Structure formats: structure tokens, C-alpha cells
Amino acid sequence: MASNKILVIDDTTVVRVRVREMLPPGNFEVLEAKDGLEAYNLILQEKLSLIMLDFILPKMSGWEVFQKIQAQPQLREIPLVIMSGLKEEVTEKIQEPFEYFEFLNKPxxxxxxIAAIKSAMVKAKGIRHESVPATVLQVNNEAETIISSAQDSDLSAEVKSxxxxIVKMQIEIDNLKKQLAQVVTFVKQKIK
Known part of the structure; x- marks a missing residue:
């Protein structure tokens, strides 16, 4: 069973699926909510390691969900990424710089x-109180480790690729050298 839970809140199925696919494989569970009311109920019921919140949602807006999160100290400590296609929608309600969450522009x-998740975790550490249970800190540390290892594996995959x-290019170079040697030999024979 996954020890870390990430809640992806967006009214568009495509966005929820895309986020799920982009998250690196690891020991976490991705929960989804299609509206603000469903999202807020999940936030209250589950122990979450990260919340990804679309700002424009049906039933309860992302702004209203954000206000409810900020009103409760234990919820405010959960790393939060707010997503929106228009940053102005967010800055209209919340002034920059964003202290308590990270903003992620769609698409x-x-x-x-990954960068937004890491930044949200750093910002969440800054607002935590001394009384935060060690298990919450441990879950967030595990999530950071997952994200870091995913970046390492991405780099490993890039290096491998x-x-x-390079190997393919070297083979091509060797073949070209052989062809050039054959052309030179042919030209030398014709000159004689």
C-alpha cells in the first residue's frame, strides 16, 4: 500500500490523467477529484502528501478550497501546487510572491x-510549526526522495539515450571511413 497520497484536483479528465502519467513511479497513490466539493471532502478524509489544485472548478472554486485549506493549520502544512491556464485568475485573488504554495501554469x-512539486514542498516546510507530527514530516521527506529519484532516473535515461x-554515430563514422577508403582505393587504381 502506498504511504504517500497525492490529490490531483481538476475538472478536466485529460489534465488529471496527464498529471498521473507525468508523476514518476513510486510508492505513492494518486487520488483524483473533478470538483472543489469532492476535493475538499478528500482533503479532510485523507492524509495527503501533496495537493494539486486547479483554480477554476465547479461546485466549489479552487479559490474557496484554498481559503478553507489556509483556515486550518494542519491543512496549510500540506504542500500545495495551484494550477491555472491564466495566472491572472490567481493573482487577482492572491498577491505574489506566493508564500504558501507553488503556481504551475497550464499547459x-x-x-x-516536478519543479513545482519540489518548490511547493520547500514552501510547506517554511510554514510548518514545531508541533507537526514526525509521521507527516516523514511522509513529505519520502515524497521528496521519490521526486529526487525520479529526476535522477530521468537524467539516467537521458544519459543512456x-x-x-553516440554508439550509433560511431558505427556510422566507421562505415563512412570504410566507404572513403574504398573510394580512395578505387581512385588510386583508376589513376594508375
């Missing part, structure tokens, strides 16, 4: 997602 790629390209 985004995997690197931007580059090494494979």
Missing part, C-alpha cells in the same frame, strides 16, 4: 511539474 511538461546515439 506544463514533466520538468515543470545519449550514449546509444
Amino acid at each position: 506544463f511538461d514533466q520538468k515543470q511539474l 545519449l550514449n546509444e546515439k
Whole structure:
């Protein structure tokens, strides 16, 4: 059973699935909510390691969910990434710099997602109180380790891919050298 839970809140199925696919494989469970009311109920019921919140939602807006999270100290300590296609929607309600959460502009790629998650975790550490149970800190540390290892594996995959390209290029170079040697030999024979 996964020890870390990530809640992805977005009214668009495509976005929820895309986030799930972009998250590195690890020992966490991804929960999904399609509206603010469903999301807030899950936030109250589950022990979450991270919340990814779309700002424009049906039933209860992302802004209302954010206000409810901020009103409760134990919820405020959960790392939060707010997602929106228009940053102005967020800055209209919450002034920059964003102290308690990270903002992620839609559309985004995997690197931007991972960077936003890491930043949200750092910001959440800054608002924690001394009375936070060790288990909550441990869960967040495990999530950070998962994200870090995912970045390491991404780098390993890139290095492996580059090494494979180098091998292919070297084979091509060797073949070209052989062809050039054959052309030179042919030209020398014709000159004689």
C-alpha cells in the first residue's frame, strides 16, 4: 500500500490523467477529484502528501478550497501546487510572491511539474510549526526522495539515450571511413 497520497484536483479528465502519467513511479497513490466539493471532502478524509489544485472548478472554486485549506493549520502544512491556464485568475485573488504554495501554469511538461512539486514542498516546510507530527514530516521527506529519484532516473535515461546515439554515430563514422577508403582505393587504381 502506498504511504504517500497525492490529490490531483481538476475538472478536466485529460489534465488529471496527464498529471498521473507525468508523476514518476513510486510508492505513492494518486487520488483524483473533478470538483472543489469532492476535493475538499478528500482533503479532510485523507492524509495527503501533496495537493494539486486547479483554480477554476465547479461546485466549489479552487479559490474557496484554498481559503478553507489556509483556515486550518494542519491543512496549510500540506504542500500545495495551484494550477491555472491564466495566472491572472490567481493573482487577482492572491498577491505574489506566493508564500504558501507553488503556481504551475497550464499547459506544463514533466520538468515543470516536478519543479513545482519540489518548490511547493520547500514552501510547506517554511510554514510548518514545531508541533507537526514526525509521521507527516516523514511522509513529505519520502515524497521528496521519490521526486529526487525520479529526476535522477530521468537524467539516467537521458544519459543512456545519449550514449546509444553516440554508439550509433560511431558505427556510422566507421562505415563512412570504410566507404572513403574504398573510394580512395578505387581512385588510386583508376589513376594508375
